Amino acid sequence: MSELFPALGNFFGLNDEKKIADSGIRNIFTPHQPIAEFDLLLGRKDEVQSLVQTLSTPGQHVLLYGERGVGKSSLANVVADALRVLLQTTVHIKRCDQSDTFESIVRTSLAEVGADLILTGASEEVGGEAGADLKVLKGTVAKRVVAEYQVSHSLSPSTVAEALTDLNGLLVVDEADAIGNREDRRKLAELIKLLSDGGSAYKLMVVGIAETGSELTAAHPSVQRCLRETKLERMSDPELSEIVEAGSEKAGIRFSEKATNLIVALSAGYPHFTHLIALKCAERAVVEDRQMIELNNLQAALQLAVRDAEGTLKRSYDDSTRSGATTMYRDIVGAAARIDTEEFSASALREQIEEVTGNPISQGSLNNYLQRLVTADGSSILQRSAKGVYRFSDPRMKSYVRMSRAA
Missing domain, CATH: 3.40.50.300 (P-loop containing nucleotide triphosphate hydrolases)
Structure with missing residues (x-):
């Protein structure tokens, strides 16, 4: 039976898991628990x-x-x-x-x-x-x-x-x-x-x-x-970059400048998502015996990061955008996530929708979709702040949507 264990380990991915655990990378990038040591609190x-x-x-x-x-x-x-x-x-x-x-x-x-x-x-x-x-x-x-x-x-x-x-x-x-x-x-x-x-x-x-x-x-x-x-407050882009750079130095790996910039952009100010994406990138690098993480290594890592993201974000996103007849709900939420400001106007949202879909959308048509996506009390994925002004009900959703769209 013991002779079968290496084969079983490969079959279940346990050998990869052991390499990741032995590397200590999960003690450096820690998206799932608060940081407890001063030298790991970056930014x-x-x-x-x-x-x-x-x-x-x-x-x-x-x-x-x-x-x-x-x-x-x-x-x-x-x-x-x-x-x-x-x-x-x-x-x-x-x-x-x-x-x-x-x-x-x-x-x-x-x-x-x-x-x-x-x-x-x-x-x-x-x-x-x-x-x-x-x-x-x-x-x-x-x-x-x-x-x-x-x-x-x-x-x-x-x-x-x-x-x-x-x-x-x-x-x-x-x-x-x-x-x-x-x-x-x-x-x-x-x-x-x-x-x-x-x-x-x-x-x-x-x-x-x-x-x-x-x-x-x-x-x-x-x-x-x-x-x-x-x-x-949320962290600035340089502070988020510091998390990636200082963490990678501790881990003995390197992120290219383009990879770091994309991680920062997807994080939307939240260190949790910076830790999550960087961890998934680093785990794949450890398994593949790579010391360098390039831009083209991010897609597989982002798929893992989306899978490991908080369940409430996934459920809210899926429930809000699920439709067998149209991708428009997903496109509208994706367009909203492209806007950097906390609140955004209907006209700004329409501009981004056209960027995403390649087609203009009238305010009347947009309003029909927003009936499902928007409430005033924050119970849906988008919240109405004022007449014609919207925001994400959970501000972290912007980062989650960006990750999902990039994966």
Whole structure:
């Protein structure tokens, strides 16, 4: 049976998979998980420096927000790691989902003072060399926290702030947009204000998908003074090029200038897609024992990238453009993806449709197709921003469509 394994490995592609795994390329280009190491976060050095400086400033906390896919979690990971190393501080990272509450978010931080909300108990054995007086103080605080929690299974921001005030640490609240209850978001904002007002060295970095920072703080009126809001924008073309160039240098392969430029153009500002396309290119190069990736190597890689893209994008695109009678829906969406601006007019869309199909289209005819493709509430692939003005409901769709059309 063992003699058959090499043949079976070739049949199932396992030998190729082993070459890819051994190359380490998937630890360099990482489209499917946030980056965790500073030297792999490419193109965001200014943002790292700014956020580390803010969190090192007394009384200042961070709110990091932006669109899906721009690299918020990766940036937060690297900033947290930098603070852990530079300031020798304790870091807790809480990734939220819809079931999370204010209490579940601060649970690990409260454990630092001996308050266990799961066991609803308190321990005075905190800090091995902290000294007897500090242990007694922390034990008293922990008992007070647990006592309040046992009454109603909830905690006030003031109780949590009092418990954390003497700690030196950082709590990263990632995916804060998933927190279902607006009151829990308000409590987080209130905790930030209380920690700042009390001069605590304990910091919070709240991270989430939002168009405005107030969405993640329930529009708390008094938190602005101590909360540095940072909207993470899409990356510029030079920054996306840096991902390809620096990543390829680490991997020991090279992308031609034309190949790099096409990857950047298809990415439409999203580092996720740059990592995805570059990874698929590099995987094929590893399997084929090539050190150079040229423009003509991209098509096969793009087909793999489209296959591996997020399911919601694929489903939305397929559902919106599927038709047995015409390719026009696909052509209209493809034309919209060619427009570089976030919003575009009907006339600009008609110009691009003519470029794609070679035939002019009247506004009346276009409107007939847009009845299926456009809604005002963002439930379809295109959204109406104003009369005669449109945008992609999910901004990442532009990059996905560009990849699909190029594959």
